[in-house]
Amino acid sequence: MGCSGCCLLGITCLVSVYLHCGAVRVTVRESSLEVVQGDSVTLPCSFLTAMPLVRLSIIWTLTPLFDPDSPTQVIVYDQGQVIESPAFTGRVEFADMPWSADVILNDTRVSDGGIYRCVVSNPPETGDPGIGELSLSVLAPPSLPVCLWEGDTDAGGSVTLSCAVVEGVPTPQMSWEKLEPEQITLPVNMEGELMGSVKIVNVSAQNSGVYRCSVTNVLGTQNCYVNLSVYIPPDESPGILQGVLLTLFMALVLLALLVLVLWLHRSAQESKWRYSREDEECYNEIRYTPSLIKRSFV
Ligand SMILES: *[C@@H]1O[C@H](CO)[C@@H](O)[C@H](O)[C@H]1NC(C)=O
Ligand SMILES: *[C@@H]1O[C@H](CO)[C@@H](O)[C@H](O)[C@H]1NC(C)=O
Numbered sequence: 293m294g295c296s297g298c299c300l301l302g303i304t305c306l307v308s309v310y311l312h313c314g315a316v317r318v319t320v321r322e323s324s325l326e327v328v329q330g331d332s333v334t335l336p337c338s339f340l341t342a343m344p345l346v347r348l349s350i351i352w353t354l355t356p357l358f359d360p361d362s363p364t365q366v367i368v369y370d371q372g373q374v375i376e377s378p379a380f381t382g383r384v385e386f387a388d389m390p391w392s393a394d395v396i397l398n399d400t401r402v403s404d405g406g407i408y409r410c411v412v413s414n415p416p417e418t419g420d421p422g423i424g425e426l427s428l429s430v431l432a433p434p435s436l437p438v439c440l441w442e443g444d445t446d447a448g449g450s451v452t453l454s455c456a457v458v459e460g461v462p463t464p465q466m467s468w469e470k471l472e473p474e475q476i477t478l479p480v481n482m483e484g485e486l487m488g489s490v491k492i493v494n495v496s497a498q499n500s501g502v503y504r505c506s507v508t509n510v511l512g513t514q515n516c517y518v519n520l521s522v523y524i525p526p527d528e529s530p531g532i533l534q535g536v537l538l539t540l541f542m543a544l545v546l547l548a549l550l551v552l553v554l555w556l557h558r559s560a561q562e563s564k565w566r567y568s569r570e571d572e573e574c575y576n577e578i579r580y581t582p583s584l585i586k587r588s589f590v
């Protein structure tokens with residue numbers, strides 16, 4: 293039915309017969325694109341139609357990679373009017389209207405990544421609108437990772453070093469290394485894609501040193517560091533020796549005091565004994581005295 297209509301239009305008819313008449317034909321020159329964050333990209337979408345472009349309508353939608361359940365509009369062309377979606381305002385434009393539906397996207401962001409569809413309809417051309425689909429990846433270097441440690445840094449304790457990176461497309465690879473005295477790569481436990489940790493058990497002096505977490509993708513590498521110092525309690529033997537010496541010294545002092553006290557006691561007793569003998573002599577004299585006195589009175 294649409295075919296018989298367009299056949300009347302001569303030249304257009306030839307084109308539409310060639311192309312299954314009665315529907316807008318859309319082709320996408322590249323179905324998968326990559327762009328580095330911040331750069332511009334052209335999203336290609338060509339269409340063929342047998343009808344004049346008076347009522348041409350083009351709708352670009354994005355199904356974000358990180359939110360596949362909520363497709364959004366990017367830019368719309370409807371009968372000569374262009375409407376940009378707020379998230380793309382000032383960054384998107386049709387490249388070659390109305391001859392193609394290509395759009396240029398400037399200042400790309402990681403959140404622009406996803407599946408793009410261009411939907412072209414051109415009434416009164418009948419049939420389903422033409423739909424083109426392409427995927428866009430917006431690459432980004434890894435963001436600066438954050439290194440943390442937690443646990444017990446006393447000798448014998450266990451310590452967990454963790455590293456987290458927020459951004460990076462493609463997903464950065466993570467590695468942990470101890471840098472000194474020689475570089476050792478440590479096994480990383482990944483918790484999700486963007487966080488990895490290393491557990492060190494029974495830490496000793498050899499575990500002290502600088503540890504590095506590296507996150508790498510095609511666009512670059514970023515590092516963060518942990519400076520671990522294991523606390524070694526001071527050797528205990530000097531303490532014991534000191535204690536023993538102190539005790540010995542105090543015992544000697546006590547012994548000396550005891551000897552002194554004993555000696556003082558003994559010498560005191562000796563002198564008391566001597567005094568008491570002198571006293572006895574005195575008493576004797578005194579005892580004799582009354583008798584002498586008595587005698588003299590007698
Ligand atoms: C995109 O960038 C190009 C080149 O810098 C510029 O000519 C064009 O106007 C920009 N388009 C938009 C919508 O900002
Ligand atoms: C911890 O390390 C010390 C010395 O490195 C070792 O003597 C001890 O047996 C280790 N303990 C455990 C529980 O592995």
Ligand SMILES: *[C@@H]1O[C@H](CO)[C@@H](O)[C@H](O)[C@H]1NC(C)=O
Nearest residue numbers: 501502503517518519520521
């Ligand atoms: C790690 O700590 C030690 C001692 O506190 C210090 O001398 C060294 O410079 C630190 N290294 C780094 C990379 O922070």
